[in-house]
Amino acid sequence: xxxxxxxxxxxxxxxxxxxxxxxxxxxxxxxxxxxxxxxxxxxxxxxxxxxxxxxxxxxxxxxxxxxxxxxxxxxxxxxxxxxxxxxxxxxxxxxxxxxxxxxxxxxxxxxxxxxxxxxxxxxxxxxx
Numbered sequence: 001x002x003x004x005x006x007x008x009x010x011x012x013x014x015x016x017x018x019x020x021x022x023x024x025x026x027x028x029x030x031x032x033x034x035x036x037x038x039x040x041x042x043x044x045x046x047x048x049x050x051x052x053x054x055x056x057x058x059x060x061x062x063x064x065x066x067x068x069x070x071x072x073x074x075x076x077x078x079x080x081x082x083x084x085x086x087x088x089x090x091x092x093x094x095x096x097x098x099x100x101x102x103x104x105x106x107x108x109x110x111x112x113x114x115x116x117x118x119x120x121x122x123x124x125x126x127x128x
Contacts, residue, residue: 002052027051033064033104043104066106068097 016024028048036044038064070093102108 028057029102033100034058034060035104040112041105066097066101068100069093071095071098082115 012024027050029049029051030046030115032047033043034045034047036042042059043064045058046064048057048059050057099110
């Protein structure tokens with residue numbers, strides 16, 4: 001059985017083999033989306049920096065996928081310590097993707113939900 005904590009290394013290895021390690025930028029924090037000067041409704045790239053080295057990156061792209069995760073840490077669960085560190089309570093889900101999308105002009109919809117972990121005998125997991 002593959003647990004959530006194991007997904008990233010498995011997928012990263014497959015990506016490196018598929019597109020080549022020289023085409024992968026790891027540990028780069030993106031903080032701004034770049035708008036297309038010819039199309040005000042399109043994103044043409046992103047700007048970020050390395051979290052390990054003093055490097056600044058400007059990426060140009062034909063298409064941009066914003067996949068930063070949700071905002072699971074805006075609200076704390078009622079339980080203390082249970083599921084802490086699990087994939088669905090990731091410390092990286094700060095809502096930064098919502099901010100970048102909104103700032104770039106995206107229409108944000110369907111935020112009328114709250115994370116509720118499904119609990120059953122001897123386990124729990126994300127469902128909503």
